[in-house]
Amino acid sequence: MAHNEPDTATRHLARRVKEVRTRRGLTAQQLAEALQEQGVFWQRTTVVKLENGTRENVTFNEVLALAYVLGVAPVHLMVDPDSVEPYPVTEQVSAPASAVRSWVRGFKPLDDTDPRTFYTEVPAVEFGKREDHPDRYDWVTDVARYLSRSMGRMYKRDDGSAVLEVELPRKESHGEPGEAAER
Template sequence: MEHSMEWAGRIARDVGERVQQARRRQRMSAQALADRCAELGLPMDRSVIAKLERGLRQGVSLAEVLVMARALEVPPLQLMLPIGHAVTAEVLPGVTVDTWQAAQWIEGSAPFPTDRGDDERGVTSPAGDWSHGAAAVRLWREHATAVALWRDRIWLADRLRQDAARNWKVADELRAQQHDPAASEADRALASQRISAVTTRASELLRQAESFEQLALYHEGKLRELRQQMRQADIALPLLKDEPFLGHVDTEPPASELERVLARRLADQDRKRHEGGAVGWREKDDEGGDLELELL
């Protein structure tokens, strides 16, 4: 018991040192830090912070670490562990481990690291037990990754389609020049060459956009799978309120590939119309009879 109390005191001392370092880097006074903590909902007297920084407290609470981290604009892990200052950390009474491995354990991306004691005893829990305990963290992390990748692919596809639309607009302007009665034969020939170049470029941009949309569909499917796994494990689902194009994943069955592409085109068309543009999409059959989408 006494040993664990001493460890708790060492933890508090180390956290206090890191709080002081972060505070001084920002040229923030102890009183300013106390005021900011109070604004965040956890009143902390200046003397309490001073005692923590001087290593005079026997413990520090998780609530205090979280609020001070927010007040100092640093990750809570930066206060909890000596990241960037020491290669090892005492994360349990008498158990010193690699600092970064300890950070991975705290954030749920790896099991507890092996103890660095002289006897080299292992303190890692059975892999199966750790995996089960970390399931929620793992699924939420994969969910965030899937959303980020989906968003990135959709953004790239939209940018490519906008670039394609600009190329088609240039082609229309060039066609108008071609039919200008005052244009010379040389001007018409040059316009024809440029039309060929910009339409080829527009078609390539559309092809690239469709490739990114296919990738977005893959990540959307991954998202459905992850959310289903969460339901089965009785894990609360992350909100999708900030991603309107993903709101259907919980309420609608997976759409066919063509339906999803059409939905994206309709959304794109609505956006262009709202912005005052004249860009739209229509279906067409190519020579092989396959259904494609063509820029109007």
């Protein structure tokens, strides 16, 4: 990998694959064979090209298969858990590795992302689960505070869960009582 080339997410992934593969005692050939058993038809040379930086693209299916075969969560291949360096999210955007890890896990938006948009895709069963990760509580609290200031009130239940009561504006009915208004 040339040192004067820009750092990319793929290069981070390549370094992590090599680190984890080596730690697991696997050769590039053994990793390729394990990937083939999972339907990803890599050769030893494909692994070597990824690790030395001459293969610049990896599909999402390949990332998932690499993580599965190496026995780690995809986030641990994508973003080094020990890194303090900025992580290149795109060619124009980088963020602290810890922030990127929280973002990839769906816990917190990156700084320049609108939290109202980000949190709309959080499944209801995951929203507010504090025990999953400490960052999760922070963002839930942040969103709830934001919403409660503008639209309602927030309180905690005896079990420690948070409740946000939101009062939405009522639509005026233009018909008889009990009749649905035409649109």
